[in-house]
Amino acid sequence: xxxxxxxxxxxxxxxxxxxxxxxxxxxxxxxxxxxxxxxxxxxxxxxxxxxxxxxxxxxxxxxxxxxxxxxxxxxxxxxxxxxxxxxxxxxxxxxxxxxxxxxxxxxxxxxxxxxxxxxxxxxxxxxxxxxxxxxxxxxxxxxxxxxxxxxxxxxxxxxxxxxxxxxxxxxxxxxxxxxxxxxxxxxxxxxxxxxxxxxxxxxxxxxxxxxxxxxxxxxxxxxxxxxxxxxxxxxxxxxxxxxxxxxxxxxxxxxxxxx
Amino acid sequence: xxxxxxxxxxxxxxxxxxxxxxxxxxxxxxxxxxxxxxxxxxxxxxxxxxxxxxxxxxxxxxxxxxxxxxxxxxxxxxxxxxxxxxxxxxxxxxxxxxxxxxxxxxxxxxxxxxxxxxxxxxxxxxxxxxxxxxxxxxxxxxxxxxxxxxxxxxxxxxxxxxxxxxxxxxxxxxxxxxxxxxxxxxxxxxxxxxxxxxxxxxxxxxxxxxxxxxxxxxxxxxxxxxxxxxxxxxxxxxxxxxxxxxxxxxxxxxxxxxx
Numbered sequence: 001x002x003x004x005x006x007x008x009x010x011x012x013x014x015x016x017x018x019x020x021x022x023x024x025x026x027x028x029x030x031x032x033x034x035x036x037x038x039x040x041x042x043x044x045x046x047x048x049x050x051x052x053x054x055x056x057x058x059x060x061x062x063x064x065x066x067x068x069x070x071x072x073x074x075x076x077x078x079x080x081x082x083x084x085x086x087x088x089x090x091x092x093x094x095x096x097x098x099x100x101x102x103x104x105x106x107x108x109x110x111x112x113x114x115x116x117x118x119x120x121x122x123x124x125x126x127x128x129x130x131x132x133x134x135x136x137x138x139x140x141x142x143x144x145x146x147x148x149x150x151x152x153x154x155x156x157x158x159x160x161x162x163x164x165x166x167x168x169x170x171x172x173x174x175x176x177x178x179x180x181x182x183x184x185x186x187x188x189x190x191x192x193x194x195x196x197x198x199x200x201x202x203x204x205x206x207x208x209x210x211x212x213x214x215x216x217x218x219x220x221x222x223x224x225x226x227x228x229x230x231x232x233x234x235x236x237x238x239x240x241x242x243x244x245x246x247x248x249x250x251x252x253x254x255x256x257x258x259x
Numbered sequence: 260x261x262x263x264x265x266x267x268x269x270x271x272x273x274x275x276x277x278x279x280x281x282x283x284x285x286x287x288x289x290x291x292x293x294x295x296x297x298x299x300x301x302x303x304x305x306x307x308x309x310x311x312x313x314x315x316x317x318x319x320x321x322x323x324x325x326x327x328x329x330x331x332x333x334x335x336x337x338x339x340x341x342x343x344x345x346x347x348x349x350x351x352x353x354x355x356x357x358x359x360x361x362x363x364x365x366x367x368x369x370x371x372x373x374x375x376x377x378x379x380x381x382x383x384x385x386x387x388x389x390x391x392x393x394x395x396x397x398x399x400x401x402x403x404x405x406x407x408x409x410x411x412x413x414x415x416x417x418x419x420x421x422x423x424x425x426x427x428x429x430x431x432x433x434x435x436x437x438x439x440x441x442x443x444x445x446x447x448x449x450x451x452x453x454x455x456x457x458x459x460x461x462x463x464x465x466x467x468x469x470x471x472x473x474x475x476x477x478x479x480x481x482x483x484x485x486x487x488x489x490x491x492x493x494x495x496x497x498x499x500x501x502x503x504x505x506x507x508x509x510x511x512x513x514x515x516x517x518x
Contacts, residue, residue, distance in 0.1 A: 041311065043310065043311075044307065044308045044309075044310050045305070045307045046304070046305035046306030046307040046308070046336070046376065047305030047306060047307075047370050047371050047376075048303065048304045048305040048306075048307040048334075048371075049303045049305070049371060049470065050303075050470060051302065051303050051470055052300065052302075053469075054459070054461075054467035054468060054469045055456075055467065055468045055469070055470065056465070056466070056467050056468070057468070077305070077371075078470070081454050081456075081470065082456060082468060084454070085454045085455065085456055086456050086458075086468060108383060108500055110502055111306050111379070111383075111500055111502070112306050112307075112308060112336075117305065120370070124367060124370075124451050125451060152516070153514060156513050156514050157514075159513075160513045162511070163507050163510025163511040163513075164504075164506065164507040164510040165504045165507035165510070165511075167504075168511075168514075182515070182516055183514055183515055183516045184515060185508055185511045185512070185514065185515050187501075187503040187505065187508065188501050188502055188503045190501070192383050192384060195340050195343070195344045196344065197314075197340075197341060197344055197345050199345075200313070202313075206315070207315070208313035208314065208315050209313060209314045209315070209316070209341060209345060210312075210313045210314070211308065211309060211310055211314065211337070211340065236511060236514050236515070237502075237503055238503065238504040238507035238508060238510075238511060239502045239503065239504055240502060240503070240504035240507075241367055241370055241502075242446075242447050242449070243369055243370070243447060243496075243498045243499060243500075243502070244446040244447045244496055244497065244498065244499070245423075245424045245426075245497040245498055245499035246446065247423065248422050248423045248424035248497035248499075249444055249446070249497060250422075251422025251423040251424070251497075252421070252422045252424070252427075252444045252495060252497060253444070254415050254418075254419045254422075255412060255415050255416075255427075255442055255444065255495050256441070256442055256443060256444050256495070257411070257441055257442045
């Protein structure tokens, strides 16, 4: 790694969100920061990419003159792709940080999360990546404790790497720094959304449905991210992008055939 | 399972795509078919969901009077959520089929794929699910061989289940049925997209970038989906939604702390 590492930053709440500001502030202490982030909120965009339309990027100076920042018309994953292949073409990227997301990406939310998808895209392209989320959906969430946690984790990542993974999902409980009990390495908790659709009528009296719901955990393990967060620990889950369920390979012989 | 299973069908190419028509045709032979599919192409939408806007569904009869079909203004994942929670609220869904996608979803494409995300969403909600893809992007692709493969796989799934997984990623080579050597249970091949952005100027001379690229495999294993497809086998990969990289849990002690 170079003496001054290049740190790419993105998010899914958009380039003007409070959470990314905290991330940029901390990252500037460690290296040369390049931001490519969506110009509109992209929560729950998952690993969506833009293929039917062109993407645009616009340079801006909202993070000051030391930070190369672009807002991008695409999804979080688009931001990473265009950062690597256009903005930073030919340069090494030492670390990608995504977030700080306003709201949890623990448990299976990792699958829906634009924040984590940006980080996953970076990791798929070989860049060590960390997604950060604070358990507070509010636009004016308090990132003071999160800032200290991010600093500690980024320092450890730049010094000693990400172990044998390329991607970490870090969630931070919404409590004061003094109330945080520590940082725990966890597995992803089992759980899923129980949806309700709020049915309504538009001004022309046509029906619409609006997604809502609550998250239900189905996991009582004390080694999960959910357990950690409920007990005021920061959760760190190593993430992979090989989705093969290896343990099921031997249970599918009835599909295998000569045709 | 009931004598007449309820089969939910969706896709990401849109309700008027040729691939879903083949899937509906086969599924009707086995059970009561309900289609909820996007009213516009949603390729590469990943696990995107719609939370900032309402969703609309419209009943139609394009698959004949025996098939309950709705087109939906949302993403593939939205389609599954609204099918389960509105269209089929309170009813059991015995199997979810997604596709047949026009184009490959092998290797890490499973992560970008709207087709596979619809199937994954169903599996996360406890519904056994299969995503089908044919290795031909053309709108008028020939689904004759795929139809026979789908029939064979759906029959086996309804008779004997999906083993110890809830989700299969099935890819079908673009060759005649006679040229298909069989069906193989596989793991997801390693690989990634090498992107280029085609740079252009819009009519007002403002720059834009359009995503393009080619897929590069980084895997020489003969147990992968890519190997199977290149050797004219149908690939069947069991898929999970626990993204924890368990093998990395012990390599991250330098992050773990008391704060």
